[in-house]
Amino acid sequence: xxxxxxxxxxxxxxxxxxxxxxxxxxxxxxxxxxxxxxxxxxxxxxxxxxxxxxxxxxxxxxxxxxxxxxxxxxxxxxxxxxxxxxxxxxxxxxxxxxxxxxxxxxxxxxxxxxxxxxxxxxxxxxxxxxxxxxxxxxxxxxxxxxxxxxxxxxxxxxxxxxxxxxxxxxxxxxxxxxxxxxxxxxxxxxxxxxxxxxxxxxxxxxxxxxxxxxxxxxxxxxxxxxxxxxxxxxxxxxxx
Amino acid sequence: xxxxxxxxxxxxxxxxxxxxxxxxxxxxxxxxxxxxxxxxxxxxxxxxxxxxxxxxxxxxxxxxxxxxxxxxxxxxxxxxxxxxxxxxxxxxxxxxxxxxxxxxxxxxxxxxxxxxxxxxxxxxxxxxxxxxxxxxxxxxxxxxxxxxxxxxxxxxxxxxxxxxxxxxxxxxxxxxxxxxxxxxxxxxxxxxxxxxxxxxxxxxxxxxxxxxxxxxxxxxxxxxxxxxxxxxxxxxxxxx
Numbered sequence: 001x002x003x004x005x006x007x008x009x010x011x012x013x014x015x016x017x018x019x020x021x022x023x024x025x026x027x028x029x030x031x032x033x034x035x036x037x038x039x040x041x042x043x044x045x046x047x048x049x050x051x052x053x054x055x056x057x058x059x060x061x062x063x064x065x066x067x068x069x070x071x072x073x074x075x076x077x078x079x080x081x082x083x084x085x086x087x088x089x090x091x092x093x094x095x096x097x098x099x100x101x102x103x104x105x106x107x108x109x110x111x112x113x114x115x116x117x118x119x120x121x122x123x124x125x126x127x128x129x130x131x132x133x134x135x136x137x138x139x140x141x142x143x144x145x146x147x148x149x150x151x152x153x154x155x156x157x158x159x160x161x162x163x164x165x166x167x168x169x170x171x172x173x174x175x176x177x178x179x180x181x182x183x184x185x186x187x188x189x190x191x192x193x194x195x196x197x198x199x200x201x202x203x204x205x206x207x208x209x210x211x212x213x214x215x216x217x218x219x220x221x222x223x224x225x226x227x228x229x230x231x232x233x234x235x236x237x238x239x240x
Numbered sequence: 241x242x243x244x245x246x247x248x249x250x251x252x253x254x255x256x257x258x259x260x261x262x263x264x265x266x267x268x269x270x271x272x273x274x275x276x277x278x279x280x281x282x283x284x285x286x287x288x289x290x291x292x293x294x295x296x297x298x299x300x301x302x303x304x305x306x307x308x309x310x311x312x313x314x315x316x317x318x319x320x321x322x323x324x325x326x327x328x329x330x331x332x333x334x335x336x337x338x339x340x341x342x343x344x345x346x347x348x349x350x351x352x353x354x355x356x357x358x359x360x361x362x363x364x365x366x367x368x369x370x371x372x373x374x375x376x377x378x379x380x381x382x383x384x385x386x387x388x389x390x391x392x393x394x395x396x397x398x399x400x401x402x403x404x405x406x407x408x409x410x411x412x413x414x415x416x417x418x419x420x421x422x423x424x425x426x427x428x429x430x431x432x433x434x435x436x437x438x439x440x441x442x443x444x445x446x447x448x449x450x451x452x453x454x455x456x457x458x459x460x461x462x463x464x465x466x467x468x469x470x471x472x473x474x475x476x477x478x479x480x
Contacts, residue, residue, distance in 0.1 A: 052396050053334050056341045056387050068333050070340040077333060093308050093317060094293050100310035101296045103340075107347060115355050116368065117375035128356065128368050135357035147296050156292050 003029040004062040006042040006055075011228035012180075012221075014071045014106065015059040020172040021075055023215040025082035031220070033058075072099045075169045084169045095163045098151065098170040102177060105144040109180065110229045112136050112236055122233070133236040137188045141181070145196055148174055152198035159198045160205065167206070174199065175206035180230035185237045243269040244302040246282040246295075251468035252420075252461075254311045254346065255299040260412040261315055263455040265322035271460070273298075312339045315409045324409045335403045338391065338410040342417060345384040349420065350469045352376050352476055362473070373476040377428045381421070385436055388414055392438035399438045400445065407446070414439065415446035420470035425477045 003022065007015025022029045032038040046055055055069030068074050076096055079085030085095045115132040116125040148162070157165040162174065178199065181189050193200050206212055215221055224230055243262065247255030262269045272278040286295055295309030308314050316336055319325030325335045355372040356365040388402070397405040402414065418439065421429050433440050446452055455461055464470055
């Protein structure tokens with residue numbers, strides 16, 4: 001089965017968590033909105049008054065007759081089909097729980113430059129972004145990243161992966177979080193990473209997977225920029 | 241099996257979505273942190289350096305040997321065990337997708353009074369809350385609630401429930417959203433509800449379920465207050 005992924009064509013964004021899973025699985029997929037006319041097709045699907053399961057927002061994945069939205073929900077589906085999640089219920093729930101914590105963190109990362117409204121430009125909420133980001137760097141980023149470090153340290157199967165002894169989809173997502181945080185908050189991350197040896201090692205382990213390495217070197221990987229979730233606004237990333 | 245629910249003892253918060261599912265299921269459960277010493281026990285479980293699956297935050301549910309966190313993940317588990325979700329994969333994913341959209345909405349409702357940081361009091365982020373709430377009332381609340389209205393209207397099995405022809409856990413959560421929004425934003429909701437006949441009817445349908453009605457009338461239902469997710473700060477709810 002060839003999947004169709006629907007996501008905004010110019011950013012990594014939330015769609016990237018899905019792309020990484022599809023790439024690691026070696027799955028055949030079309031990144032629909034990056035093709036001519038694809039973005040319009042995506043919006044028509046979202047706005048259709050006839051579909052029984054309309055998505056609230058991208059990303060969504062078409063898999064045969066299924067249309068699945070919400071990043072973590074897509075990964076729940078793909079994880080089970082492509083060996084990127086444990087087969088038993090306890091492991092599946094644990095992997096999903098970690099992914100939902102990634103979701104929460106991603107929302108807070110987004111809010112560093114849009115704390116007031118996604119309907120306003122950054123420049124129209126810059127003072128609030130400065131306040132938000134100061135608290136984010138001080139409290140939230142260390143809390144989330146420290147949590148994932150602890151999950152690795154407490155994994156009874158060893159600290160190579162988040163869930164059991166094999167790679168699962170939350171590992172791919174944590175790789176992406178590190179990539180994005182390094183782009184957006186290089187100074188803060190340099191300080192934070194001193195206390196995150198296992199998270200950094202996991203990031204490197206994922207980056208070296210043959211399919212992921214090939215993907216990252218390809219044109220399918222959209223570069224970071226100043227329009228996505230992770231934005232490098234130096235004023236939000238104090239040097240010390 | 242008797243479940244143990246772990247959540248902050250003085251607020252409805254995110255735990256309420258789990259309580260509503262447990263109550264509708266007629267499941268036996270202990271609301272641990274509301275008992276003497278229970279909150280300390282909850283914090284010890286969260287901070288344990290030995291557990292293999294530490295929760296990032298409450299709520300979490302102990303079910304036999306399983307400890308499950310993240311509200312939507314708990315509902316994914318309970319929904320399957322107690323007939324509060326479809327049995328087929330497509331239906332389960334659709335119900336979960338809706339629940340994850342509830343999760344997103346709840347986070348934005350919370351941010352109306354804490355747009356900068358959960359480490360600061362409301363009074364220390366009141367100007368930002370005014371700006372956030374204005375955009376929330378204008379764009380986000382209509383978008384989320386209008387989406388659920390549309391899901392009901394487009395349900396091929398009729399507009400009585402969100403998923404198919406029977407009640408599922410996202411229906412219970414949408415009931416709770418309406419309750420909370422009416423408490424926190426009575427003026428805005430009065431205006432919004434004119435365009436939400438199906439959402440309002442669903443709210444009433446859930447409220448009349450015998451087990452839910454009994455729960456709402458009991459002391460197990462914690463009242464709304466000014467410390468939870470839904471807070472009635474009149475300055476955030478313009479009269480017109």
